[in-house]
Amino acid sequence: MSNIVSVVSQNEVAVITINNPPVNALSAEVRSGLLDALTQAQADKSIFAIVIQCEGRTFIAGADIKEFGQTPKLPHLPDVVLAIANSSVPIIAALHGSVLGGGFEIALACQYRVGLKGTTLGLPEVNLGLIPGAGGTQLLPRVLGLSKAMNMIITGKSIKLPDTADNALVHAVTDSDVLACALEFSHTFVKSSGGQKLNNKIVEQDDAEDIKQHALKNLVSKRKGQTAPLKALEAIMYTTQYSLEEGMKKSRKLFLECRDSPQSAAMRYAFFAEKKAQKPKLPSISAPLKNIEKVTVIGAGTMGAGIAMCLLASGLSVYLLEINAENLERGMSYIKNTLSSSVKKGRISEQQAFEQLARLTGTTEYSSIADSHLVIEAAFESMVVKQDIFAKLEATVSTECILASNTSYLDIDEIAYVVTHKSRVIGLHFFSPAHIMKLLEIVKTKHTDTNVISSCMAFAKTIKKQAALVGMCYGFVGNRMYASYGREANFLLLEGCSPEQIDKALVDFGMAMGPLAVNDMSGIDIGYKARKENPNLSVDPAYFLAANLLVDSGRLGQKTGSGFYAYDEKLNRTSDPIVMDIFKNAAQKLNIVPQSYTSEEISERLVLALINEGANILQESIAENAEVIDTIWLNGYGFPRYYGGPMFYAQQLGWKYVKEKLLALHQQTGKDWWKPSTYIDSLL
Numbered sequence: 001m002s003n004i005v006s007v008v009s010q011n012e013v014a015v016i017t018i019n020n021p022p023v024n025a026l027s028a029e030v031r032s033g034l035l036d037a038l039t040q041a042q043a044d045k046s047i048f049a050i051v052i053q054c055e056g057r058t059f060i061a062g063a064d065i066k067e068f069g070q071t072p073k074l075p076h077l078p079d080v081v082l083a084i085a086n087s088s089v090p091i092i093a094a095l096h097g098s099v100l101g102g103g104f105e106i107a108l109a110c111q112y113r114v115g116l117k118g119t120t121l122g123l124p125e126v127n128l129g130l131i132p133g134a135g136g137t138q139l140l141p142r143v144l145g146l147s148k149a150m151n152m153i154i155t156g157k158s159i160k161l162p163d164t165a166d167n168a169l170v171h172a173v174t175d176s177d178v179l180a181c182a183l184e185f186s187h188t189f190v191k192s193s194g195g196q197k198l199n200n201k202i203v204e205q206d207d208a209e210d211i212k213q214h215a216l217k218n219l220v221s222k223r224k225g226q227t228a229p230l231k232a233l234e235a236i237m238y239t240t241q242y243s244l245e246e247g248m249k250k251s252r253k254l255f256l257e258c259r260d261s262p263q264s265a266a267m268r269y270a271f272f273a274e275k276k277a278q279k280p281k282l283p284s285i286s287a288p289l290k291n292i293e294k295v296t297v298i299g300a301g302t303m304g305a306g307i308a309m310c311l312l313a314s315g316l317s318v319y320l321l322e323i324n325a326e327n328l329e330r331g332m333s334y335i336k337n338t339l340s341s342s343v344k345k346g347r348i349s350e351q352q353a354f355e356q357l358a359r360l361t362g363t364t365e366y367s368s369i370a371d372s373h374l375v376i377e378a379a380f381e382s383m384v385v386k387q388d389i390f391a392k393l394e395a396t397v398s399t400e401c402i403l404a405s406n407t408s409y410l411d412i413d414e415i416a417y418v419v420t421h422k423s424r425v426i427g428l429h430f431f432s433p434a435h436i437m438k439l440l441e442i443v444k445t446k447h448t449d450t451n452v453i454s455s456c457m458a459f460a461k462t463i464k465k466q467a468a469l470v471g472m473c474y475g476f477v478g479n480r481m482y483a484s485y486g487r488e489a490n491f492l493l494l495e496g497c498s499p500e501q502i503d504k505a506l507v508d509f510g511m512a513m514g515p516l517a518v519n520d521m522s523g524i525d526i527g528y529k530a531r532k533e534n535p536n537l538s539v540d541p542a543y544f545l546a547a548n549l550l551v552d553s554g555r556l557g558q559k560t561g562s563g564f565y566a567y568d569e570k571l572n573r574t575s576d577p578i579v580m581d582i583f584k585n586a587a588q589k590l591n592i593v594p595q596s597y598t599s600e601e602i603s604e605r606l607v608l609a610l611i612n613e614g615a616n617i618l619q620e621s622i623a624e625n626a627e628v629i630d631t632i633w634l635n636g637y638g639f640p641r642y643y644g645g646p647m648f649y650a651q652q653l654g655w656k657y658v659k660e661k662l663l664a665l666h667q668q669t670g671k672d673w674w675k676p677s678t679y680i681d682s683l684l
């Protein structure tokens with residue numbers, strides 16, 4: 001018996017223990033070890049029950065996703081699940097931690113479940129472009145009912161174990177020792193009642209069709225473009241037509257289709273890319289990471305207040321510093337209102353909102369933030385303003401305190417110019433709205449100390465942000481690539497495409513919103529100002545000319561009621577013929593020949609711009625690897641997860657194809673930025 005799975009019989013109960021750190025994933029060794037242990041336990045006539053438990057921080061957290069893409073080794077997980085479901089001896093699962101995917105399927109196949117309070121249960125397979133592959137779609141409806149199972153499986157969302165036994169999902173709950181609880185449950189209940197045969201009957205549900213239609217309309221639709229949710233729905237509906245075994249066979253076929261799909265390959269890549277981005281290659285550090293408990297946010301505008309809320313939600317104490325009482329009050333009330341609406345929506349409790357506010361201190365005095373461990377400057381995007389703040393900070397806080405700027409494109413080395421201890425200066429670039437968007441771009445300057453970087457990477461995990469470490473360049477990684485994406489949208493406008501046509505093309509590609517609608521929402525003047533401050537702005541007269549003309553004519557987007565689109569008071573978007581005339585006249589002056597493009601040509605051109613800029617970023621080592629870039633685009637810009645990110649998408653297109661397309665665009669437009677990045681040659 002491998003030490004990954006062991007079995008010990010004590011007092012007529014066989015305890016099977018799995019110990020496969022870090023998350024007891026169901027590797028081939030665990031699967032075969034589990035089967036052997038079951039056989040051994042079932043052969044022991046002196047026992048009346050079997051308990052399955054796990055060492056470490058969690059019960060089984062799922063199949064071993066590192067195995068995907070390899071030839072699956074025997075035994076397959078469904079065979080293990082069926083062996084448990086058909087066990088002659090009652091089996092009790094002792095649950096703790098995150099019981100996910102195959103782990104939850106194993107638990108559902110057991111006749112009984114006991115759990116530690118706070119355990120989470122889930123079937124997150126859709127997040128990997130999969131469906132539960134070992135019977136979850138057949139087992140869960142028979143335990144939770146069709147509708148709740150539909151919701152859990154299609155959304156992939158976990159639930160908390162009920163605090164008390166519901167005798168369906170869980171038969172006993174403890175807040176101390178889950179093995180002791182399982183043993184006690186075995187002796188007090190199972191011994192006398194014996195096993196309860198697993199319910200493998202067809203699920204009788206009169207309103208099954210309504211439940212299916214509701215799921216299609218409200219659940220599947222939220223995962224636009226993804227195939228796994230649809231297949232999950234199909235598999236779940238098998239429970240109303242077939243027995244458990246028959247349904248498991250049929251659903252396995254759908255699982256294999258998902259597993260072998262490009263969407264699942266991309267989403268599994270995305271899962272590991274985000275993990276890899278959290279662990280950048282850094283020189284080893286001797287000193288312990290900096291302890292960050294007291295954080296000052298400077299600037300109580302939308303970004304500053306959003307950052308403050310994100311920190312408060314993570315249990316930190318926050319100083320919110322503004323230049324005057326009026327600005328401070330506005331920021332404080334924005335936070336209070338947002339917290340109270342979160343309470344109303346049931347996102348947090350009254351008590352939690354109260355505790356968060358209790359940890360928030362507003363001030364206009366630098367002297368009151370002297371004991372900060374970290375300061376995040378989120379003030380006006382002006383170098384003069386930021387340097388003034390950093391000079392004051394240098395004179396106020398300890399030299400150990402990390403000084404971070406939330407700037408989205410200013411040169412952080414230049415901000416640090418006014419600071420003596422430059423090694424503690426770093427960029428922490430949050431994305432708006434900061435208390436919702438997961439991405440945190442961490443920007444190292446030429447002086448940033450490794451300990452400061454590592455401390456900020458750990459800090460990102462504390463505040464539940466997806467960290468991505470990048471180097472210093474204009475726009476860092478996300479916004480630098482976003483500029484190439486917007487550049488091409490602007491050029492297409494001059495070539496005769498309408499804003500609707502461009503936006504629809506990118507929505508059809510899979511983006512949540514089109515680039516021009518996004519631009520109108522955030523304000524066209526933001527990019528306009530940034531371009532004015534860009535040291536190496538393109539001299540091409542057509543470069544963002546469309547956007548510049550709109551700003552020059554006072555059309556800044558939603559906030560002025562018109563931008564690329566016209567807006568009514570409810571902000572409904574409608575096309576605006578004036579806009580097309582502005583672009584047409586400008587194009588004529590530049591002798592730009594009108595073209596007509598298909599939706600695919602439009603989206604391909606903008607995505608190729610992203611890919612080439614990303615390749616240049618890798619060439620310049622501004623990002624360590626493609627995973628960092630893809631993590632940024634998945635978490636900061638809503639790139640379709642089922643494509644894995646721009647760089648993985650390029651890999652799926654084929655780098656040879658990408659290079660040919662770039663060469664053709666370079667040929668067609670004569671623009672330098674279409675020259676294929678030399679980095680691509682290293683991939684061919």
Ligand code: T1G
Nearest residue numbers: 022025061062063064065066098100101102124132133134
């Ligand atoms: N397989 C392999 N490795 C995994 C893993 C998994 N399922 N889950 C996590 N890891 C690694 C992870 O890469 C990292 O490794 C370490 O564990 C700690 O993870 C048949 C087909 C469990 C909530 O989707 O959600 O079952 O970087 O940093 O923040 O129907 O990991 O240290 O080397 O995330 O405490 C379904 C995915 C699989 C769960 C823990 N299960 N994992 O979070 O730690 S498909 C999942 C998570 C399936 C069946 C189907 C989280 C976590 P390293 P971590 P964490």
